[in-house]
Amino acid sequence: MNEADIPTVLREELGNIAPEMDLQKLDPQADLREALDIDSMDFLNFVIAVHHRLGVEIPELDYPKLVTLGGAITYLETKLGSGKR
Amino acid sequence: MPSLGADMEAGTLVEWLVKPGDRVKRGDIVAVVETQKGAIEIEIFDTGQIEQILVDLNSKVPVGTPLARIRTDLETAAGAATPTPVTPPPAGAIAAAPRASPPAPAPTAPTPTAAPLPQGPIVPAAGRRVPVSPAARRLAELRRVDPSAITGSGPGGAIVRADIERSLGVTTPVPAERKRTIGLDLDAMRTAIAAAMARSKREIPHYYLQHQVDVTPCEQWIARANEARPPDSRLLMGALAVRAVALAARNFTAFNGFYREGSYEPAAAVHVGVAVAIRGGGLAAPALHDADRISLDEVMARMRDLVQRTRAGRIRSSEMSDPTITVSSLGERGVEALYGIIYPPQVSLVGFGKIVARPWLVDGAIGPRSVLTITLAADHRVSDGHAGALFLADIGKRLQEPENL
Numbered sequence: 001m002n003e004a005d006i007p008t009v010l011r012e013e014l015g016n017i018a019p020e021m022d023l024q025k026l027d028p029q030a031d032l033r034e035a036l037d038i039d040s041m042d043f044l045n046f047v048i049a050v051h052h053r054l055g056v057e058i059p060e061l062d063y064p065k066l067v068t069l070g071g072a073i074t075y076l077e078t079k080l081g082s083g084k085r
Numbered sequence: 086m087p088s089l090g091a092d093m094e095a096g097t098l099v100e101w102l103v104k105p106g107d108r109v110k111r112g113d114i115v116a117v118v119e120t121q122k123g124a125i126e127i128e129i130f131d132t133g134q135i136e137q138i139l140v141d142l143n144s145k146v147p148v149g150t151p152l153a154r155i156r157t158d159l160e161t162a163a164g165a166a167t168p169t170p171v172t173p174p175p176a177g178a179i180a181a182a183p184r185a186s187p188p189a190p191a192p193t194a195p196t197p198t199a200a201p202l203p204q205g206p207i208v209p210a211a212g213r214r215v216p217v218s219p220a221a222r223r224l225a226e227l228r229r230v231d232p233s234a235i236t237g238s239g240p241g242g243a244i245v246r247a248d249i250e251r252s253l254g255v256t257t258p259v260p261a262e263r264k265r266t267i268g269l270d271l272d273a274m275r276t277a278i279a280a281a282m283a284r285s286k287r288e289i290p291h292y293y294l295q296h297q298v299d300v301t302p303c304e305q306w307i308a309r310a311n312e313a314r315p316p317d318s319r320l321l322m323g324a325l326a327v328r329a330v331a332l333a334a335r336n337f338t339a340f341n342g343f344y345r346e347g348s349y350e351p352a353a354a355v356h357v358g359v360a361v362a363i364r365g366g367g368l369a370a371p372a373l374h375d376a377d378r379i380s381l382d383e384v385m386a387r388m389r390d391l392v393q394r395t396r397a398g399r400i401r402s403s404e405m406s407d408p409t410i411t412v413s414s415l416g417e418r419g420v421e422a423l424y425g426i427i428y429p430p431q432v433s434l435v436g437f438g439k440i441v442a443r444p445w446l447v448d449g450a451i452g453p454r455s456v457l458t459i460t461l462a463a464d465h466r467v468s469d470g471h472a473g474a475l476f477l478a479d480i481g482k483r484l485q486e487p488e489n490l
Contacts, residue, residue: 016246020364037364039416040321041392048316052247060311060319 006054006076010069013049017042028070056080086118086140088148089125089405096120097145098152107135109155114401116152124269126401133157217244224249243390269398274367285426289344290465293424294473298481299445300457306487322440323414324385328490329483330412330435331355331376331384337476339468340433340461341410349432349467354378358408358428359388361395369395370411370428371404381490415439422458432464433473435480457484 011023018036026035033043047058047066056079058066066072086096100117103109110132118125137154140146217225217237221244225231235252237244285291303325311319334341334355342351355377358370373387394400413425414437423436438458445454461477483490 018364033418039362039418041323041389041416044316044319044321045389045393049247051316058316060308 006080007069007073009053010050010072010076013046013053014069016049017046026069028073029068031067032069032072033067050076054080086146086148086150086152087127087402087406089118089120089402093120093148095145095147096125098140098142099124101138101142103135103153105135105137109133109135117399118402119270124398124400125405126399127152128402129155131155131157133160221246221249269363269367271363271365271367274363274369278368281428282426285429289427289429289432291427291462292465292470292473293460293462294470294477295422295458295460296477296481298457298459298484299447299454300440300484301455303484303487304440304455318382318386320381320385321388323416323437324381324388325484325487325490326414326435326437327357327359327373327376327388327412328381328384329480330410331357332483332490333476333479334410335377337472337479339472340463340476342432342467343409343430344432344464344467345430352409354409356407356409358411358431359391360411360413360425361392363396369400370408370413371395371400372406372408374403374407410435412437422460424460425462427462427464432467433476434462435477436460436462 011026014026014032014036015021015023017038021036032038036042038046043063047063050056050072051058054076056076062075065075086098089096096118097120098116099119101115102117103113103115109115109129111130113129114126115129115135116127118127133155135153136156138152139154140150140152146152224246230249230252235244235248237248300322303322307320307322307325314320334357338351339349341355342349344350354375356372356374357376359373360368360370362368371391373384373391376384379387391404408428408431410431411425411428411434413423413434415423417439419439421441422438425434425436427434436459438460440455440457442453443456444451445456447454459477459480461473463473463476
């Protein structure tokens with residue numbers, strides 16, 4: 001998986017949860033739960049999807065790092081990047 | 086056309102998932118019907134072979150109209166070894182009646198004159214019967230993939246969008262689909278909610294109780310349990326809430342059942358209606374069947390599936406017709422308490438507010454604890470506040486011992 005794909009993957013998966021939102025305009029620092037009106041079940045489905053598509057372990061303790069799009073990108077880049085370069 | 090609620094008079098057939106010649110077994114989803122409450126997946130209640138489709142796509146037909154003919158295995162055994170759909174022995178019409186409801190209006194005249202076979206759309210996934218998520222099914226149709234050739238990774242082996250994507254290969258970018266093919270009609274849903282809620286407030290003398298519970302034990306237990314689990318099998322507080330209500334409802338029979346025509350019938354099973362908020366405004370509370378008899382993990386898996394399908398507009402006929410009690414949960418955002426309106430003919434609704442951190446007395450010392458407000462809306466024609474209080478307290482007590490849920 002190319003690292004450049006991470007934002008695309010995240011936007012696609014968020015789009016599956018909140019199809020009516022324009023994710024290109026989503027503020028990377030906004031709290032996803034507020035900005036997209038997603039609940040704990042949506043968030044879990046998001047984590048499951050990201051886990052499957054990127055093959056990244058995401059422990060529950062790390063959920064707070066994923067509450068913004070920017071935070072999620074940084075978190076996943078770090079996880080995927082380590083050991084690659 | 087099954088009746089999916091007392092107020093339903095007709096439904097529109099929007100999708101056939103089987104074609105003549107297909108093998109079906111009891112519980113398979115064979116068609117999708119659009120109603121005021123959204124698209125409902127119709128399950129079949131016989132095992133056999135589809136012989137003839139009787140209702141064309143996009144036709145609106147009254148409740149009780151036969152949708153298709155099926156040759157059951159018994160009939161096949163008695164007849165020719167290789168049944169031809171052209172000159173069959175008279176076969177019963179599919180009476181896709183919802184579970185646990187009185188027999189659907191007898192499908193009259195199940196001997197239709199040879200209706201022309203539809204030059205039907207190509208229906209994928211006709212072979213192996215594995216659940217396919219709506220998103221996956223749409224993508225499969227779009228890309229002409231046969232889902233029956235794919236191994237599912239969703240709950241219960243269900244095929245989800247990611248599985249289809251994998252089968253297409255990662256090099257093929259698949260744009261996320263923005264539009265529902267079979268959408269929820271939110272205006273129609275609002276009309277249905279209005280009718281049911283107005284009737285409830287007109288007919289049901291509600292009484293309300295509330296109870297504050299320290300759910301720190303649940304939170305700690307969930308955190309520990311989830312530590313070792315992959316995301317797919319992680320638990321949410323909502324599943325514990327449903328399970329606690331289901332177990333309590335089994336013992337407190339005045340809160341689990343139906344009030345119809347002046348009398349109350351307790352239900353034999355506990356089918357918890359899980360209130361699901363629909364994006365854009367709307368609400369449905371399909372049944373999570375036998376929530377008192379399946380494990381917590383199973384409740385969680387089914388809840389995930391139910392919420393996803395409800396939001397995608399894919400509820401099954403049996404789920405629509407037979408919840409015996411409703412659970413409504415505000416989740417982690419929102420406010421502390423929810424006072425529900427009972428969904429008739431049910432007689433109670435248990436509401437869960439947002440969990441909040443509060444100073445709380447534990448063993449004589451004040452400390453920060455996670456506090457949840459649980460409410461009960463119940464029908465005074467069936468029960469009194471005293472019984473309601475015992476029921477609500479029992480739910481609270483069960484949440485103190487999450488390991489027993």
